Amino acid sequence: MNTLDFSIVTQSWPYLWSGLLFSLALTAAAFVIGMVLGTCLALVQHFEIPVFAQIIRGYVAVIRSIPLILVLFWFFFLVPIVLGHLSGNGRPIPIGATYTAFITFGLFEAAYYSEIIRVGLRAVNKGQFEACQALALSTYDTYRHIVLPQVLRVASPIILSQTIILFQDTSLVYVLSLTDLLGAASKLAQLNGRLVEMYLVVAVAYLAISSAASQCVAVLRKRYALATSR
Amino acid sequence: MFGVLFEQTADGQRYIDWLLSGLGWTLALAFFGWWIAFGIGVVVGVGRTVQNRFFSVPARLYVEIFRNIPVLVQMFLWYFVFPEVVPSALGDAIKQIPPPWASFFPALLCLGLYTASRIAEQVRAGIEALPRGQIEAANALGLNGYLTYRYVIVPQALRLIVPSLTSEVMGIYKNTSVALTIGLMELTAQARQISEATFQTFTAFGAATIIYLCLALVAYQAMTLIDKAVRIPGSAPVKPGTDEDLATEMRQGGAVPNAMEVVK
Numbered sequence: 001m002n003t004l005d006f007s008i009v010t011q012s013w014p015y016l017w018s019g020l021l022f023s024l025a026l027t028a029a030a031f032v033i034g035m036v037l038g039t040c041l042a043l044v045q046h047f048e049i050p051v052f053a054q055i056i057r058g059y060v061a062v063i064r065s066i067p068l069i070l071v072l073f074w075f076f077f078l079v080p081i082v083l084g085h086l087s088g089n090g091r092p093i094p095i096g097a098t099y100t101a102f103i104t105f106g107l108f109e110a111a112y113y114s115e116i117i118r119v120g121l122r123a124v125n126k127g128q129f130e131a132c133q134a135l136a137l138s139t140y141d142t143y144r145h146i147v148l149p150q151v152l153r154v155a156s157p158i159i160l161s162q163t164i165i166l167f168q169d170t171s172l173v174y175v176l177s178l179t180d181l182l183g184a185a186s187k188l189a190q191l192n193g194r195l196v197e198m199y200l201v202v203a204v205a206y207l208a209i210s211s212a213a214s215q216c217v218a219v220l221r222k223r224y225a226l227a228t229s230r
Numbered sequence: 231m232f233g234v235l236f237e238q239t240a241d242g243q244r245y246i247d248w249l250l251s252g253l254g255w256t257l258a259l260a261f262f263g264w265w266i267a268f269g270i271g272v273v274v275g276v277g278r279t280v281q282n283r284f285f286s287v288p289a290r291l292y293v294e295i296f297r298n299i300p301v302l303v304q305m306f307l308w309y310f311v312f313p314e315v316v317p318s319a320l321g322d323a324i325k326q327i328p329p330p331w332a333s334f335f336p337a338l339l340c341l342g343l344y345t346a347s348r349i350a351e352q353v354r355a356g357i358e359a360l361p362r363g364q365i366e367a368a369n370a371l372g373l374n375g376y377l378t379y380r381y382v383i384v385p386q387a388l389r390l391i392v393p394s395l396t397s398e399v400m401g402i403y404k405n406t407s408v409a410l411t412i413g414l415m416e417l418t419a420q421a422r423q424i425s426e427a428t429f430q431t432f433t434a435f436g437a438a439t440i441i442y443l444c445l446a447l448v449a450y451q452a453m454t455l456i457d458k459a460v461r462i463p464g465s466a467p468v469k470p471g472t473d474e475d476l477a478t479e480m481r482q483g484g485a486v487p488n489a490m491e492v493v494k
Contacts, residue, residue, distance in 0.1 A: 065400070065446035066439050067407035070418045074439075077431045168300035174411060182303060195310045203303050210298035 008194045009201050019184030020205065026105060026180065027167045033106025034166075035159070038113030043143070045114070046121045056114075063111035068172055075104040076176060097176040109166055116158050120151035157221045164213045168206065181205060232437060234430045245424050249437055252420030255330075256445075259337055259416065260403040266342030267349055267402065272388070274346060275353025276379055289350070296347035301408050304344055308336035309412040330414070337409035345402045352394050356387030389460045396453040403445055417441060 009016070041060070045053050063071065079100055080092040087093060124147055132142040152159070171182040179187065182202055189198035235246040277289030296304070313321040327335065360383060368378040410419035421438035425431040 062439070062443065065404075066442040067404040067418060069407045069410065070421070070435065070438060070442065073418070073422060073425075074435055077425075077435065168298075171300040171302045172408070174302060182300070182306075186306075189310075196314045199303065199306045199311050203299050203307055206300055206303055207295060207298045211294055214298065 004197055005194065006197050006201070008188070008192055008197055012188050015188060016181065016184050016201075019179050019181040022178070023167065023170045023180040023182075026101060026170045026173065027163065029102050030105035030109045030166055030170070031163055033102075034109030034113045037106065037110035039117055039148070041110055041114035042117035042121060045118055060111045060114060063108060064115070068108065068169055069175055071108050072101070072104050072172065072175060075107070076100050079103055097173075097178050101173045101176060101178055105166070105170065109162075112162055113159065116155050116162065117151060120155040121147065123154070124150055153224075157217055157224070160217045160220070161214075164210055164217070167213070168210060171206070232433055234428050234433050235424075235437060237428075239427065245428065245434075248415075248420045248424055249417070249441070252415055252417040252438075253441055255334070255409075255414060255416040256403065256406045259334070259341060259406040259409060259414075263338050263341040263345060263402055263406070264399065266338070267345035267398075270343065270346035271349025272353055272384065274350035275357065276384065278350060278354040279357045280375075293347045293350050296344050297351075301340065301344055301405050302411060305337065305340045305408055305412055308340045309333070312336070333409060333412045333414040336412060337406070337414055341402055341405055341409075344405070345398060348398055348401065349395065352391045352398065353384075353387060355394070356391035357383055359390060360386055386462065389462050390465060392453060392457040392460060396450060399449045399453060400446055403449065404442075 041056050044056055047053075076097070080094050083095065084090055084092040128146055128150070129142065132146050137146070170180055173180050174183050174186065177183070185198040185202040189195045235249065236244050239245055239248065274289045274292050277285040278293065280286055299307075313324040315321075316324075325332075364382055364386065365378060368382045373382065406416055407418040409416055410422075415423070417438055421434045425434035428434065
C-alpha cells in the first residue's frame, strides 16, 4: 500500500471547487424546474383533466420505474431530436451534455416532486375547500392562496429530503462525462494516478454536505412539529 | 421496430442475447444484493432502537455514512479504493479476480451495504410504530432483551413494513445500473452497447425500458402478495422511515398518504 498523499487535493482545489459549484447549480436548477413543473403535473392529475392526467400518470410511472442513468441516456438521445422538430426544420439540434443534464434532471425530478405534492393535495382537509367556497373564492384563488401553501408547508420536510437525494444523484452525470464534483475528481485521479486520495476526499465532501443538510431538515421538522402541536 | 434485436452481432450472437445477458446480471445483482441488504438492515435497524450506546452509536453512524454518500461514489470506493487500502496481499488477490466478477463483487457489496442503510431506517420505523405494551408484555412474561426482539418485536415490525420495503426493492434493481460505471455489462450498459453497434437507439433503449417496467411490475405485485400474506390483521400499513411525523400529520388531515418516500 502506497502512503496517502493529500497534497494533490490542495493543489487541485480550484478545479474540485468548480466541480462542486456545478453539482450545486445542477441541484438548484433541477429543484426549481422540478418543483414548478411537478406542481403543475400534480394539479393536472388532481383535477383529473382528461387525457393529460393519464399521460402524466404514465410519464410518472415510467420515470419512477427506470434507472436515472437510463433516463439520462434517453434524454441525451431524444432532446436534440425533439428540439429539432420544435424548431421546424426537423434536423436534430445538438445542445451538449451540460444542457441535457439540466433538462433531464428538471424533468426527472418533476416526476418525483409531483408524486409528493399529489399526495399532499389529497391530504388537505375537506373543510378548507368548503370554507373557500363559503368565502366565494375562485378555484384559482383557492389553490393559489389556501391549498398550495398548506401542501408545500406540510410536505416541505419530504421535499427537502428528496432534494438531498437529488444532490447525491447529480453525481450520475459522470456517465455524460460532465465535470461535476465527482467528474472533476475522477479526471484529476486519472491524470495523476491518485485515485485513492481523490475518491476519499469526494466521499467525505458528499458525506459532509448531505449530513449537514439532513440535520437541517431534522431541525426544521422538529420545529414544524412543535408549531402544529401548539 | 424490435426486429433489429434478432439480427446477428459481430460475435455470432443476436442482440437480444446481449440484452438477456444484461438482464441476468441485473437480476443477480438485485437478488443477492437484496439479501445482504435485508440481513444487515434488520440488524442495524434493531441497533438503532436499543438503549445500549455500544450498539446504537455504531448503528447510527452506519446509517449516516452509507445514506449520505452517493451510490456512484460508494461504487468507486469499493472498486478503486478498497483494494488499495487493505493489506497488499489481500489487495493483490482482489485485483487477480477475472473480469466480470471483478466488477460484480464490488457492485454487490456496494448495493447491499447502501440499501441496508435504507432498510435499517424502515425497520426502525416499524419497531417504533409498535405499541409500548408489546415490550411490557414481553418483560412481564420474563423474556430477556434478545428474546423480546427475536420473538416479539422484530417479527411484528417486519410484517408492518412490507409495503414500505416495496420502494427499497424498486430502488435496488434501479441502482444496479450504476454498476455500469465500473464496467459491469448489466441491462442499461447492454442497451447502450446495442445502440452504439446498430444506431437503433430508440429500439435499444425502448427494449431496456420495457424490461425495467416489467421488473417494476413484478416487484410491485410480489410485494403486494407478500403484504397480503403477512399483514397483521386490522393493522394499517406503517409509513416509511423518516417521514412518519408527516404521515401522521397528514393522516390527521384526512386522507392516508401512501408511497410518500420516493426512491430512485
